[in-house]
Amino acid sequence: MNGWSSFRALFGLFVDTARTTFRIGGFVVAGVLAVVVAWRLGTQPTEDATQRAADVADVIGISFLAPLASLIFGTAMFGDLADDDTLVYLWLRPTPRYLISAAAHSAALVASLPAVVVSIAAVQIALGSPLGIILATVGATAAATVAATSVFVALGLITKRALVWGIAYVLIVEQFLARGGSGLGSISIRSASMSIIAHFTDSESAVAWFGPWRSMAMLIVVSVVARAVTVWALRHREVA
Amino acid sequence: MSGAVTAIAGAPMVSLVNVSRRYGNVVACSEVSVDIGPGVTALLGPNGAGKSTLLRLCCGLTRPSEGVVRIHGHDPRSERRVNRFVSIVPQHQRLFPRMTALRFVALAGTLGQVDDPVAAARASLTAVDLDPEDRRTMEHYSNGMRQRVKIAQALVTGPSIIVADEPLNGLDPRQRSSMIATLRGLGEQGRAVIISSHVLDEVERFDSRVLVMAQGRLAAEGSVSGIRDLMDDRPHRIRIVADHADRLGASLLVESLVREVILSDERTIDVATDDVATLARRLAPSASRLGVVVEEIRPLDDDLDSVFRYLIERR
Numbered sequence: 442m443n444g445w446s447s448f449r450a451l452f453g454l455f456v457d458t459a460r461t462t463f464r465i466g467g468f469v470v471a472g473v474l475a476v477v478v479a480w481r482l483g484t485q486p487t488e489d490a491t492q493r494a495a496d497v498a499d500v501i502g503i504s505f506l507a508p509l510a511s512l513i514f515g516t517a518m519f520g521d522l523a524d525d526d527t528l529v530y531l532w533l534r535p536t537p538r539y540l541i542s543a544a545a546h547s548a549a550l551v552a553s554l555p556a557v558v559v560s561i562a563a564v565q566i567a568l569g570s571p572l573g574i575i576l577a578t579v580g581a582t583a584a585a586t587v588a589a590t591s592v593f594v595a596l597g598l599i600t601k602r603a604l605v606w607g608i609a610y611v612l613i614v615e616q617f618l619a620r621g622g623s624g625l626g627s628i629s630i631r632s633a634s635m636s637i638i639a640h641f642t643d644s645e646s647a648v649a650w651f652g653p654w655r656s657m658a659m660l661i662v663v664s665v666v667a668r669a670v671t672v673w674a675l676r677h678r679e680v681a
Numbered sequence: 682m683s684g685a686v687t688a689i690a691g692a693p694m695v696s697l698v699n700v701s702r703r704y705g706n707v708v709a710c711s712e713v714s715v716d717i718g719p720g721v722t723a724l725l726g727p728n729g730a731g732k733s734t735l736l737r738l739c740c741g742l743t744r745p746s747e748g749v750v751r752i753h754g755h756d757p758r759s760e761r762r763v764n765r766f767v768s769i770v771p772q773h774q775r776l777f778p779r780m781t782a783l784r785f786v787a788l789a790g791t792l793g794q795v796d797d798p799v800a801a802a803r804a805s806l807t808a809v810d811l812d813p814e815d816r817r818t819m820e821h822y823s824n825g826m827r828q829r830v831k832i833a834q835a836l837v838t839g840p841s842i843i844v845a846d847e848p849l850n851g852l853d854p855r856q857r858s859s860m861i862a863t864l865r866g867l868g869e870q871g872r873a874v875i876i877s878s879h880v881l882d883e884v885e886r887f888d889s890r891v892l893v894m895a896q897g898r899l900a901a902e903g904s905v906s907g908i909r910d911l912m913d914d915r916p917h918r919i920r921i922v923a924d925h926a927d928r929l930g931a932s933l934l935v936e937s938l939v940r941e942v943i944l945s946d947e948r949t950i951d952v953a954t955d956d957v958a959t960l961a962r963r964l965a966p967s968a969s970r971l972g973v974v975v976e977e978i979r980p981l982d983d984d985l986d987s988v989f990r991y992l993i994e995r996r
Contacts, residue, residue: 446791446798525773526771526773529771532742533769535762535763536792538761679743
């Protein structure tokens with residue numbers, strides 16, 4: 442009972458922390474832009490609408506909206522508290538570290554997941570994609586968002602300037618290493634997510650290296666490891 | 682929660698044994714050994730003396746590079762449940778800006794496993810003269826109000842150890858008196874209240890045990906009156922500006938009123954004396970006898986920093 446009360450209190454705090462006009466406004470602008478671009482693309486003739494839907498899911502959803510929302514809201518969870526030294530008010534309490542971690546990850550997901558899911562669904566609808574494609578791209582993008590948000594929550598705790606590190610991660614791992622075949626690609630959220638889309642839409646992708654089950658397992662492992670890193674860092678970090 | 686930690690019988694409330702803390706090449710705290718028990722204990726020292734580091738070590742926010750820290754006999758870094766004994770009032774004024782004070786203090790109570798956090802938060806806020814029903818968020822609070830909110834969140838869990846870093850910062854005189862009374866009262870209840878300050882007069886009002894820190898080391902320990910005696914007993918340096926300062930300096934040496942004279946220029950001497958009162962009484966007659974016109978007399982080290990320097994050099 443006490444654990445649940447602590448979780449609820451922490452969850453509310455983290456949601457409040459992440460919810461700024463700048464962050465929400467910034468993502469709304471990005472989402473609207475994405476829908477406008479998709480709508481313009483949808484008016485262009487194409488020979489392979491499925492492939493176009495998969496490409497748009499990759500470029501706009503998994504490579505842009507998912508990392509953007511995850512980065513903005515994920516790094517804010519502990520990053521804001523560490524930056525202004527208010528983390529001490531949570532840390533110096535007998536609260537289990539896994540509860541603090543769970544509250545932060547949950548709050549980050551509550552902020553990032555609906556934003557991405559609604560945006561990517563709107564993008565695919567604007568593109569004129571059939572329901573099966575919409576479900577596949579939304580599902581895969583949601584899974585990518587869960588994994589990326591987990592990574593960025595942990596990054597916000599273990600690094601200073603987490604936004605910079607996060608952008609570096611996206612550019613190096615998700616854009617560069619993801620193209621490196623099934624070896625290097627196995628550490629890429631984008632690669633796993635696009636593999637799922639490629640499988641369920643019967644489309645092609647330059648970063649789709651894996652089967653659907655392995656891809657799902659990769660995303661789950663990334664999320665679990667990121668949460669474990671968060672708990673470890675909370676136990677061992679020094680607090681100002 | 683299962684596995685609740687209990688205080689080990691006979692163990693000091695806070696114990697530091699040969700504790701050092703380094704940040705790279707900087708030694709913030711060096712070989713500090715001290716036990717802290719009930720009552721108010723003040724860490725006194727100039728800025729950069731290592732007070733904040735020592736406070737953070739005391740509650741486990743920082744791990745020692747060397748040495749052992751114990752709270753009620755437990756290691757605060759490895760035994761998280763020890764945190765139920767400790768609350769901190771940080772030096773910074775930052776709080777969660779979009780929360781009300783009641784919600785913030787209730788959050789502290791919830792995380793501290795208080796049975797009725799909201800009722801406890803109301804009581805804590807009332808104890809520090811804040812209105813629990815104030816619906817403004819804390820971004821609208823003055824520094825004084827924020828300071829009191831910080832105290833309230835520390836009190837809400839009923840800790841046996843309260844660590845307060847410069848707790849009187851940002852308070853007006855009336856609030857200072859109230860805060861001092863509150864912290865003294867907590868000490869009289871049997872809690873260990875550890876505060877830091879760089880102002881001796883401020884510490885004096887707590888009527889506390891004083892640990893003097895300088896350059897990361899524990900330089901002295903005792904009562905405020907003992908520290909006052911140290912200030913009086915140490916050699917004092919005084920600057921005298923006069924039209925024939927060299928002649929005056931020589932005369933003061935001959936009369937054994939000073940132990941050292943440094944001629945800065947033709948009109949300025951810096952003297953060191955163990956007996957300021959006698960020098961003050963006999964300086965004017967000496968100058969008059971020599972026909973020297975004294976233009977300025979100024980103490981060079983009549984502040985706490987000079988006491989800290991003296992204590993360190995003496996060790």
